[in-house]
Amino acid sequence: MKAPGILKTMLILFLVNYLESFTAPSLLKIYVAVPLTFIVFSALAYRSSQNINPFYALSIGLFVDLISNSLFGLNAILFCLISYVINSYSNTFKLFSYLQVCIFFGAASVFFTGLSNLFLAIENFSYIILFVSFFFNTSLCFLVALSPLNKLSIDKRLSQYD
């Protein structure tokens, strides 16, 4: 799978961010924080067959900062970091099981949530939220990984090598 074009990615992230603005307040009531935008960007970087350009990650991060009305540079740094980690371990991930990869993404999303809370609303920083979110996000990623949609996507990708 090629890295999606910048406009396509921006559109996807815009829609996901819009969805997140609805889901986040409800989920926070049960101590769950799901950074959907971050997870989707991570998934796009993970599924890409090419390395993500750091400027691409930076500009996408700045765009997300703008649309989510958060501090300028916060998402940009985190998107750069996650794309660097994914690029670095892209080959290593192939040795891992789905569960291990999902745990990685769960942990990454918790890191994102924790860091965002430190900058945006330190009084709302809560270990309970981070702990519950870790399990929730890992489960969510695992469910997506096992979903028929993902399998379809893999089959399509493998068919390119036939």
Place this chain on the structure above:
Amino acid sequence: MARVAPNSGSKALYFLCILSGATLLYLDITYKSFDNIKNIYISTTISSKYLLKKITFDPFIYLYEISSSKSQLINENKTLQAALDESYLENFIVSRGDKFFMDEEALTKMMGKYEIDEVFHSSKIKLFDTAKYFCCDTHMMYLEVISSSDINFTGSAVINSEGIVGQVISDNGVKEVLLLTDTSHYIPLETEGYFCNAKGSGKPGIVSCRYSSLIWTNPVSNGQKLYSSGLGGIYPRGILIGHVQGITSIDETNIKIDINLIADPIKHSMLGIIEK
């Protein structure tokens, strides 16, 4: 194709980007340097939403509001018309209280009619063949009582806000009303102490009465008022029924008078049925 791990050049670029991000973050936290950009974005979003809503949804909402307000106005108009007709009926009865009621106490009871049995029952016209009313001898009307009631109204007088229009001859849920002008209908009338049985003429608004000049010694004149006599027990006594419109001599002693009725049954859709 396998992805290549970042080399030192890529790592330097990543470091540069992260550093740039950190700088921007520092500037935003310390100096709020990007507030203008954020505000422009927010205002653009709000304006776009407003514009999009105005172009897409608002025309439909406007059309819906117009149609609903119109039907609401029509319904309100109908309700008000019904209430007005009902109040006219009440006024008609109240202003003739001494004729409809035996004493003052009964009138007082009527005024508090919602606490006692209703004196008259408001009803709507269910069916009225006006073409038949204007062309033929049979003048019938079908009414439906608005509030549900188990009372059988057969033999009850039917009034509108102008006066008596007829009587109920059959009650099978829908009340069949024989109008005063039907040729099979008779109403006992009196004027200046003389009595006659006015028969429906089959013409709209006209009933006719025959009398003998040997009995009625006083001459009848055009415009003379005739009242219900109360005989027969169907209609209350002393209600103005109509005025003399035409006087015809049948022979030397018998005279026929045409009476123009006060109450027009086609004028009002709301009528009252007097509870017997």
